[in-house]
Amino acid sequence: MQSSGWEGQLAEIVREAEAAFLLASTSKDLYELKVKFLGKSGSFQGVMKAMGALPPAEKPAAGKLVNEAKQRLEARYAEVEAALKAKELGERLAAESLDLTLPGTAWTPGAQHPVTLVMDEIAEIMSRLGYAVRTGPLIESDRNNFEALNVPKDHPARDMQDTFYIDEHHVLRTQTSPIQIRVMESEAPPLRVVAPGAVFRCDADVSHSPNFHQIEGLCVDRRVSMADLKGTISFFVGEFFGRGLKTRFRPSFFPFTEPSAEMDCQCPLCKGKGCRMCGQSGWIEIGGCGLVHPNVFQSAGLDPKQWQGFAFGFGIERMAIIKYGITDIRLYTENDVRFLKQFPS
Amino acid sequence: MKISLKWLQDYVDLADFFAKPEELARLLTSAGLEVESISDQAKQFQHVVVGHILEKGVHPNADRLSLCQVSTGDGVVHQIVCGAQNHKSGDRVVVALPGAILPGDFAIKQAKVRGVESGGMLCSEKELGLSTEGDGIVILPSDAPVGRGFAEYRGLNDVLFEIKVTPNRADCLSHRGLALEIGCLLGREVRAPKTELRRVAGAAGDVSVEIQAADLGPRYAGRLVRRVKVGPSPDWLRQRLENVGLKSINNVVDITNYVMMELGQPMHAFDTRELRGRGLIVARAVAGESFVTLDGTELKLDGTELTIRDRERTVALAGVVGGKNSGVSESTTEIFLESAYFRPSAVRRTLRKFGFETDSGYRFSRGVNPEGARLALDRATALVVEIAGGEAAAEAVDVYPSPLERAEIRVSLKWMEERLGYSVEAHDFETWMKRLGAEFRVLTPGDYLVIAPSHRPDLLIDADLLEEFARLQGYDRIPEKLPKLDTAPASHDAEYLGERRARRTLAGLGILQALNYAFLGDRAQKEFVGEARGWRDVGLHMDDEDVRILNPLNEEINVMRRALTPALYRNALHNFRNGERVGRLFEIGRSFHRRTRARSEKFAGTEFGEESRVAFCFWGGETDLWGRKEAAPPAMRLKSDLESFLRALGVTGWSWRKLDSKPSVAHPGQAAGLVLRGHLVGFIATVHPLRLEEDKFRTPVAIGELALASILEVAGLRRFQPFSAFPPVDRDVALVMSREVSAGAVAESFQRAAKRLASEGGDWLRSVEIFDVFEGSALGDGKKSVAYRLMFQSLEASLDDARVNSLRDKIVQDVCSAHDVAVR
Structure with a gap:
């Protein structure tokens, strides 16, 4: 009964292993049992070795029996392992649960100041028409800020602008217009430039800041007319405030332009119907413009018989007031985080 | 106006x-x-009526208020609380009843004042918008009809x-x-002023006029009026002046003001009995002379001012203000009326010099009609004779030695068309020129010679006429076109592009951009900046002295900023006080300094320099996840943000340097300078604890200020760099060193050593990171241990352990010999 001996032994191992598998509490324990029974030096291997002593005629049948037993055990192992792993994964996931309603790591978007946002936007719109950005110093010569712009000393137009003086020959520029002079003196026409920047007036109340910002545009060419100017402003208004808003010119006076005009656009808030922002008029004043005065061309060394040009200027804060509905100009210089973070980039 | x-x-x-x-x-x-x-x-005075105070009592709850029972003639007695003190029972007053809307959108309603019902308001001149001053309420004459509308009563039906x-x-x-x-x-007819004299003129005048400064005062006209009676003005005259914002003084002075408001010609009246001699001279002042104005201000003249003089002294500053020595008073009986033309620039200089703002000076300095002097004189004379009695001298004096020539302006329709952008019809142009009162001549069809009317001295050149025509036609006639672009656009200014890129990058890093004034107070600046030297030593341009504003608005903004951080730090403090416990701000802007240019340059002498800066202020510690870790100091955050900024700009090869000399606002042990291409370009630092204590800024604060141009200058082009496909190998090295040794400098030393060992595979060293720092008694006093992680990777092959270890040993040996450090 030698054969029944190893057969019995085989059956015993299978039974023992199956029972042990079922008792394993972790997939790691289970794996150790697999090694114990099915590994290189496991119980099963012992049976295999014993089989080597069998007569050749019995070997095929015996081999088949052993393989069947092994397959059965491996299947049982896979079954138990799957159950254990599923259980373990469940436990792990439960342990790993994270309350995502807790705050994350703080990261708030940064933001540019609305004044520079508006500057960039205007520069970008104008650059589609071929305008290049130019800058200039904030402490400017009296000559560039006034005289070359057709405002000699003792001219009543100096009353229009209260000026901060640094010394007899230098002022804090009261407008971005001196950049016009700098450009006309250093670059050959035709010219298309926009000049954004800080300007200063010796004047402060609830609606005036002594340090605010403007952007100035200048176009010089052989033939440039008021109609070209109006079309340019109209394009700008459409891009900046919204398509379909009309532009209107009103006669005005600036020493450096002739003819001069104030530019109005239809109120972007009420689309021209009349509201609180536009004082029920339907129109909002956005800046000044005109054809370059021949005296300005002459000061800058250009022959007014050969060159024509137009210039226009907007107050940046004013544009931001209209566009973003900012009502209090103090907000622009207070740098309150609650204000700044409203313009994320 | x-x-x-x-x-x-x-x-x-x-x-x-x-x-x-x-x-x-x-x-x-x-x-x-x-x-x-x-x-x-x-409209303004609806519900404003004449009332009668029946009884004036005391407000039960307020001593300063009176409680009045007022009749307005309609049988109703209104109880009104009043704060003024100048009224009594029986007075006739101006009552604004509920429903009235007074100037300044002040709506009157039935209301309780300190617990007592009040049905209206007793008005002052100021509340009625009739005057800018006056506290007491208006007391009307006792015959004022109770109940009459106030507008009707005062003849206020004007617009x-x-x-x-x-x-x-x-x-x-x-x-x-x-x-x-x-x-x-x-296109309506305009009438001429009435100038005929009511009484036939008297004897010839005997006041002569001589012009000695025709360059400043080309024309001087005047007329003597004898036996005038100075007294109050008639109601209509007073009313008209008050309506346009002038105060009534007496009939003669009122007439001069009236003619100015009517014809635009400023006038003056001298009391001839106060003049020394019977002649007036238009001449420059005598240098050193003093002059007392009508309102009693004493001025020192320097000889450049244009004056009106009698035989001995100045009696008026021409076109600006009359003298106390010769003004019209209650006792005046004989006057000399002045109507002149003075050069705008002459009057303006005098105004500016003494800081005057007078109605007369305002008009002269903008240019009155030189040909209008005589008309105004005749009008004033007629009014004086009519209102103040008197006898005008038979003839006026009018000295105008060389009449001003009006500009002849040549303009063509084609020229105008080119500039307006629409076609200009001869008929339209001529119609408007006629209506304007201009004289014109057609040179050739479409080509004109135009002389503007004398009341429009602003029309001098073709461009002025262009505007005039466009304006009269209406700007709505201008069509919309776009100019042709037939040359390539220019590039944007490099400074603008650089600053824009910097702004966008920093905002992208989560920092908020602040924008402060370019000026601040000298004391605040001095207090924050301290010694300028500390700033110069970190590579920033800074003078010892401020660039001052000659005429500051106030002491808070009287100098140009030498640095951006003082204001930025204030912004941070403001935000902290408003509940922002943690925050990050940056600013990009200019700082100012003085520089002296060589005489050979365009503008010799002192000039001003402006340095483009980027500045930061970070405050509060940002903690990792619900406070699980210790908050990182803001200076470290600033450093890493600044490095991210540099990386984003494509800057390479920067390093940090410990600073010996630095701004005094910096914590002495927490400051570093940024080095680019061998030069310091600015600093970052924790703010000195004493400064924070003083401001009760109860959280750590870091600031930084750098020369932006120096950073942008080395901002690189983006070029692709190949990277390795082979696995990296890490090696950790812990070094013990004295606390004072800069761990960063040692890290750089690893890189330098690797470079020297290039032939032995030094270029495999890809990065050096500090991953642990600790101090403990086991290390010995004043020592720290810094752990560096070296990452090796080759572009060509996988690295074997033996070669990496040998390279590491050589590098470490090199570092140890360069610094006072030892392997732990």
Whole structure:
């Protein structure tokens, strides 16, 4: 009964292993049992070795029996392992649960100041028409800020602008217009430039800041007319405030332009119907413009018989007031985080 | 400038506009005379009536208030609380009843004042908008009819326009001037002022006039009027002056003001008995002379001012203000009326020099009509004779040695078309020139010679006529086109592009951009900046002295900023106090300094320099996840943000340097300078604890300020760099060193050593990171241990352990010999 001996032994191992598998509490324990029974030096291997002593005629049948037993055990192992792993994964996931309603790591978007946002936007719109950005110093010569712009000393137009003086020959520029002079003196026409920047007036109340910002545009060419100017402003208004808003010119006076005009656009808030922002008029004043005065061309060394040009200027804060509905100009210089973070980039 | 519709009506028929004044306003605004406000008196004084105080009692709850029972003739007795003190029982007063809306949108309602019902208000001149001063309520004559509407009682049925007149349109600073403008716009006839004398003139005048400074005062006219009676003005005259914002003084002075408001010609009246001698001279002042103005201000003259003089002294500053020594008083009986033309620049210089703002100076400095002097004189003379009695001298004096020539302007329709962008018809042009009162001649068809009327001295050149024509046609006629672009656009300014890139990058890093004034207070600046040297030593341009503003608005903003951080730090403090416990701000802007240019340069002498800066202020510690870790100091955050910024700009090869000399606002042990291409370009630091304590800024704060141009200058082009496909190998090295040794400098030393060992595979060293720092007694006093992680990777092959270890050993040996450090 030698054969029944190893057969019995085989059956015993299978039974023992199956029972042990079922008792394993972790997939790691289970794996150790697999090694114990099915590994290189496991119980099963012992049976295999014993089989080597069998007569050749019995070997095929015996081999088949052993393989069947092994397959059965491996299947049982896979079954138990799957159950254990599923259980373990469940436990792990439960342990790993994270309350995502807790705050994350703080990261708030940064933001540019609305004044520079508006500057960039205007520069970008104008650059589609071929305008290049130019800058200039904030402490400017009296000559560039006034005289070359057709405002000699003792001219009543100096009353229009209260000026901060640094010394007899230098002022804090009261407008971005001196950049016009700098450009006309250093670059050959035709010219298309926009000049954004800080300007200063010796004047402060609830609606005036002594340090605010403007952007100035200048176009010089052989033939440039008021109609070209109006079309340019109209394009700008459409891009900046919204398509379909009309532009209107009103006669005005600036020493450096002739003819001069104030530019109005239809109120972007009420689309021209009349509201609180536009004082029920339907129109909002956005800046000044005109054809370059021949005296300005002459000061800058250009022959007014050969060159024509137009210039226009907007107050940046004013544009931001209209566009973003900012009502209090103090907000622009207070740098309150609650204000700044409203313009994320 | 205030303009009365009734007054305008004297000169041009505007009867159709009384019911719709806003249409006249629209017309003026679209012609360039912006109407800022309209006040319709009839509407303004609805529910404002004459009342009678039946009884004045005391308010039960307030000693300073009175409780009045007021009758308004309709049988109702109104109980009104009043704060003024100048009234008594029985007075006739002006009562604003509920429903009235007083100037300044002040609506009167039935209300409780300190617990007592009050049904209206007793009004002062100021509350009625009739005067800018006066505290007491208006007490009317005792015969004022109770219940009568106040507007009707005072003849206030005018419409007043507040018009913003641009500096070029001095001709519109008077009623007749504006009437001429409206007449031109509407094509209506404009009437001439009445100048005929009511009484035939008396004997010839004996006051002579001589002009000695014709360059400044080309014309001087005047007329003697004898036996005048100075006294109060008649109601109509007082009313008209008050309506346009002038105070009534006496009939003679009022007439000079009236003519100025009517014709735009400033006038003056001398009391001839106070003059020394019977002659007036237009001449420059005598240097050193003193002069007392009508209102008693004493001035020292330097000889450049244009004056009117008698035989001995100055009796008026020409066109600006009269002298106390010769003004009209109650006892004046003989006057000399002045009507002159002075050069705008001469008057303006005097105004500026003494800081005067007078109605006369305002008009002269903008340019009155040189040919209008005589008309105004005749008008004033006629009014004096009519109102103040008196006898005008038979003839006026009018000295005008060389009459001013009017400009001859050549202009062609084609030239105008090119500039307006629409076709200009000869008929239209000629029609407008005629309405304007210009003389013109057709040279060839479409080509004109134009002489503007004398009341429009602002029309001097072709461009002026171009504007005038376009304005009269209406700017709405201008079509919209775009100029042809037939040359390539230029590039944007490099400074702008650089700053824009910097702004966008920093905002992208989560930092908020602040924008401060370019100026601040000298004390605040000094206090924050301390010694300028500390700033210069970190590579920033800074003078010891401020660039000062000569005429600051106040002491808070009297110097240009030498640094950006002082204001930025204030912003941070403001935000901290408003509950922002943690925050990050940056600013990009200019700082200012003085520099001396060589004489050979364009502008010799002192000039000013502006340095483009980027500045930071970070405050509060940002903790990792619900406070699980210790908060990182803001200076470390600033450092890493700044490095991210540099990386984003493509800057390479920066390093940090410990600073010996630095701004005094920096914590002495927490500051570092940024080095680019061998030069310091700025610093970052924790703010000194004493400074924070003083400001009760109860959280750590870091600041940084750097020369932006120096950073942008080395911002690189983006070029692709190949990277390795082989696995990296890490090696950790812990070094023990004294606390004072800069761990960062040691890290750089690893890189340098690797470079020297290039032939032995030094270029495999990809990065050096510090991953642990600790101090402990086991290390010994004043020592720290710094752990460096070296990452090796080759572009060509996988690395084997033996070669990496040998390379590491050589590098470490090299570092240990360069610094006072040892392997732990």
